[in-house]
Amino acid sequence: MTLLTVNGEEVSLDLPEDTPLLWALRDELRLTGTKFGCGIAQCGACTVMVDGMPRRSCVTPVGTLEGASVETIEKVEGPEAKAVQDAWTRIDVPQCGWCQSGQVMSATALLRMNPAPSDEDIDNAMAGNICRCATYVRIRAAIHDAAETLEG
Incomplete structure (x- = not known):
C-alpha cells in the first residue's frame, strides 16, 4: 500500500x-x-x-x-501553469497533441525554477521532451511568451 x-x-x-x-x-x-x-x-x-x-x-x-x-496535467496550477497554457494557445503550439501534457508540465517546471529563461535554458529544460510534429520553434516561442506574461 x-x-x-x-x-x-x-x-x-x-x-x-x-x-x-x-x-x-x-x-x-x-x-x-x-x-x-x-x-x-x-x-x-x-x-x-x-x-x-x-x-x-x-x-x-x-x-x-x-x-x-x-x-498532473489535469490539475497543474499556479501562475506559471496558466501562463504556459495561455501561451500554448496564443502561439498555436499543438498539432497532434500527444506530447503536449508532458511539454506543458516541463515548461511549467522550468518557469517555476527560472522565470526568465534564455534559449539555452529552454533547450536544456525541454531536451527530454520529444515532439513528433517538431513544433520546437513554437514551443520555445510559447515559453518566452509565458515568461513575458509572468514578468508583467
Whole structure:
C-alpha cells in the first residue's frame, strides 16, 4: 500500500511496488491526461511533477513515492501553469497533441525554477521532451511568451 497526494487529494494505491506511476494514474485513478509515449523515460509524454520537480512517470515505481505529492496535467496550477497554457494557445503550439501534457508540465517546471529563461535554458529544460510534429520553434516561442506574461 502506497500513500501519496495526487492533485491535492490523498490517495492510497494498493498496487505492486514496481507498478509505474503512469499506470497508477491512468488505470487506477483515471487521470488520462498523462500520456504513454515510449515507456523508457526518453520522450517526456508522461511527465508529471513529483514534489515540485518534473519526473517521467513511466519509469517511476509507485513504491518509491510514499508520502510524495504528485501534480498532473489535469490539475497543474499556479501562475506559471496558466501562463504556459495561455501561451500554448496564443502561439498555436499543438498539432497532434500527444506530447503536449508532458511539454506543458516541463515548461511549467522550468518557469517555476527560472522565470526568465534564455534559449539555452529552454533547450536544456525541454531536451527530454520529444515532439513528433517538431513544433520546437513554437514551443520555445510559447515559453518566452509565458515568461513575458509572468514578468508583467
